[in-house]
Amino acid sequence: MYTLRQYAVRCHRRQPVAAGPFVEFASRKHHVCFSTNPLYGTASNIISRVGIVGAGPSGFYVAKYLLKELGPGATVDVMDSLPTPFGLVRTGVAPDHPEVKAVQSDFEKVAGDPRFSFYGNVRVGYDVDVATLRSLYDVLVLAYGASEDRTLGIPGEDTLEGVVSARTFVNWYNGHPDYAQDAKLTGMLGEILAQASAQVAVLGQGNVALDCARVLAKRPADLETSDICEHALEVLRESKLAAVSVVGRRGHGQAAFTIKELRELSRIPGARLVVPPEEVAMGLTEFTIAELAQSRPRKRLTDLVASLPGPAVGGQAGEGRERVVALRFLLLPRAFLPDPRRPRRLGAVVFERARLELDGQGKRVVAVGTGETEELPCQLALRSIGYKSQPVEGLPFDNKKAVVPNRHGRVLEAASEEAVPVPGVYCTGWVKRGPSGIINTNIYDARETVAAIMEDATQGKLPFSSSSSLLEALAQAGRKKPEDVVSWEGYGKIDAWERRHGAARGKPREKVTDSRRLLEIARS
Ligand SMILES: Cc1cc2nc3c(=O)[nH]c(=O)nc-3n(C[C@H](O)[C@H](O)[C@H](O)COP(=O)(O)OP(=O)(O)OC[C@H]3O[C@@H](n4cnc5c(N)ncnc54)[C@H](O)[C@@H]3O)c2cc1C
Numbered sequence: 001m002y003t004l005r006q007y008a009v010r011c012h013r014r015q016p017v018a019a020g021p022f023v024e025f026a027s028r029k030h031h032v033c034f035s036t037n038p039l040y041g042t043a044s045n046i047i048s049r050v051g052i053v054g055a056g057p058s059g060f061y062v063a064k065y066l067l068k069e070l071g072p073g074a075t076v077d078v079m080d081s082l083p084t085p086f087g088l089v090r091t092g093v094a095p096d097h098p099e100v101k102a103v104q105s106d107f108e109k110v111a112g113d114p115r116f117s118f119y120g121n122v123r124v125g126y127d128v129d130v131a132t133l134r135s136l137y138d139v140l141v142l143a144y145g146a147s148e149d150r151t152l153g154i155p156g157e158d159t160l161e162g163v164v165s166a167r168t169f170v171n172w173y174n175g176h177p178d179y180a181q182d183a184k185l186t187g188m189l190g191e192i193l194a195q196a197s198a199q200v201a202v203l204g205q206g207n208v209a210l211d212c213a214r215v216l217a218k219r220p221a222d223l224e225t226s227d228i229c230e231h232a233l234e235v236l237r238e239s240k241l242a243a244v245s246v247v248g249r250r251g252h253g254q255a256a257f258t259i260k261e262l263r264e265l266s267r268i269p270g271a272r273l274v275v276p277p278e279e280v281a282m283g284l285t286e287f288t289i290a291e292l293a294q295s296r297p298r299k300r301l302t303d304l305v306a307s308l309p310g311p312a313v314g315g316q317a318g319e320g321r322e323r324v325v326a327l328r329f330l331l332l333p334r335a336f337l338p339d340p341r342r343p344r345r346l347g348a349v350v351f352e353r354a355r356l357e358l359d360g361q362g363k364r365v366v367a368v369g370t371g372e373t374e375e376l377p378c379q380l381a382l383r384s385i386g387y388k389s390q391p392v393e394g395l396p397f398d399n400k401k402a403v404v405p406n407r408h409g410r411v412l413e414a415a416s417e418e419a420v421p422v423p424g425v426y427c428t429g430w431v432k433r434g435p436s437g438i439i440n441t442n443i444y445d446a447r448e449t450v451a452a453i454m455e456d457a458t459q460g461k462l463p464f465s466s467s468s469s470l471l472e473a474l475a476q477a478g479r480k481k482p483e484d485v486v487s488w489e490g491y492g493k494i495d496a497w498e499r500r501h502g503a504a505r506g507k508p509r510e511k512v513t514d515s516r517r518l519l520e521i522a523r524s
Pocket of ligand 1: 053055056057058059079080081085091092093094097100122123124125144145146147170208211387392428429430431437438439441442
């Protein structure tokens with residue numbers, strides 16, 4: 001005769017057990033078929049309750065691959081701090097990239113599994129703590145992405161109006177409730193962009209930087225049939241933008257953007273993409289040429305940059321005329337300067353000219369300041385140097401790498417080589433590997449995490465969950481009323497509302513950006 005725990009451990013380990021009075025109780029508790037198969041528990045039927053924090057791509061992919069492994073009695077609860085699912089597919093991906101957003105239909109199929117439940121408007125670490133979640137689930141997967149951004153740490157960054165992170169700008173035009181409802185932000189962006197011959201500097205040269213430049217440079221009429229939010233479109237309609245400079249620290253050979261996005265930027269009707277030829281020449285150092293010889297895609301990209309016209313060629317930029325998008329290289333941001341006429345507002349960015357060198361190990365190309373400076377006049381600066389994950393209370397965090405410390409998706413007790421895994425806690429996506437990679441990268445990541453979970457289940461390494469539900473735990477914590485939690489059915493109502501109102505304007509959807517309104521629609 002075994003205790004319940006011994007019984008379950010033996011099942012986990014696939015050790016024989018004699019059927020006894022615990023069998024029925026254990027089968028109810030774990031929702032598995034112990035009574036019909038009392039001798040062995042398998043990895044797939046021993047996991048009965050999974051909790052996933054974050055309903056972005058990585059959360060959905062882990063749900064998808066876990067559901068393929070789990071038995072019919074298992075449940076997978078996916079919670080998100082927003083009332084809506086899909087993470088950056090909704091709040092990050094550019095509105096004029098509908099083909100990327102089509103991935104949502106894959107996620108909708110995952111949510112259609114009867115074992116799947118969505119709990120929107122539940123912020124883990126606030127509405128419910130991690131210790132409670134660990135007691136509720138056999139397996140807890142962290143997929144909460146990166147909701148902060150990296151900073152430059154230069155003068156004026158925190159004090160001047162007009163210095164904004166690209167993340168803020170993207171969240172704003174994509175309708176993230178925390179940003180789209182920020183009247184001060186909307187007012188400031190509107191005022192700046194409506195100035196005659198407004199100039200914007202985007203600091204950073206990844207695809208997010210190019211998304212921002214493209215949205216700013218496009219004619220509003222060319223965005224009207226996208227799912228860009230109406231408040232953003234109103235601001236862009238009044239925009240008198242003359243120029244956007246997309247500025248990188250290193251040369252064009254090291255730029256992080258990809259050729260598809262660059263081509264798109266070079267083909268915007270009403271805008272002209274330019275590059276100073278001297279900066280292209282400065283970037284073609286001996287080691288950059290050697291590096292490019294190793295990679296045909298990078299060579300094609302740099303050839304495209306080199307083929308762009310210089311800034312002086314063609315007509316003038318300005319109000320009512322062609323907008324100029326300039327790629328700038330080898331410039332290190334050193335300070336944000338105030339506008340002398342409006343000292344609280346940004347007036348220019350000071351850069352130090354850089355040259356390229358190999359680092360001490362001769363492996364990485366680095367930008368080194370030359371002492372020469374340049375002032376770039378601009379009223380808006382979008383800092384686009386990367387997103388950053390945040391710790392959640394009660395869980396380890398690697399502050400240096402800004403990720404949850406993990407080994408192949410198993411969360412570790414500390415950020416060190418020797419650290420041991422926290423039983424039953426896993427991670428995936430941006431919070432696991434850092435904020436890089438496209439949506440599909442999260443597939444490989446999720447598969448690795450699911451493999452680790454199934455291996456641990458087989459080896460009896462998972463803890464046991466309690467029988468209470470997430471809604472009961474939320475009620476007990478007292479921070480969230482059950483009616484304020486959005487179910488998948490509730491999200492279906494939001495989705496239908498948004499599509500209906502979008503169709504009336506010729507858009508795929510008109511996003512609701514007010515959290516209270518989202519909850520009302522979900523409850524309707
Ligand atoms: C601006 C931008 C544009 C992009 N464009 C493309 C593109 O065109 N094509 C492409 O393939 N990839 C693109 N990507 C990359 C892609 O979006 C990411 O690879 C992917 O979204 C990462 O998935 P994730 O689930 O790890 O994080 P996220 O997508 O960020 O999902 C995390 C989820 O966790 C939730 N969350 C956060 N904290 C908590 C908490 N405490 N409690 C509960 N929930 C929480 C968030 O609300 C969010 O829904 C883009 C990224 C950005 C930033």
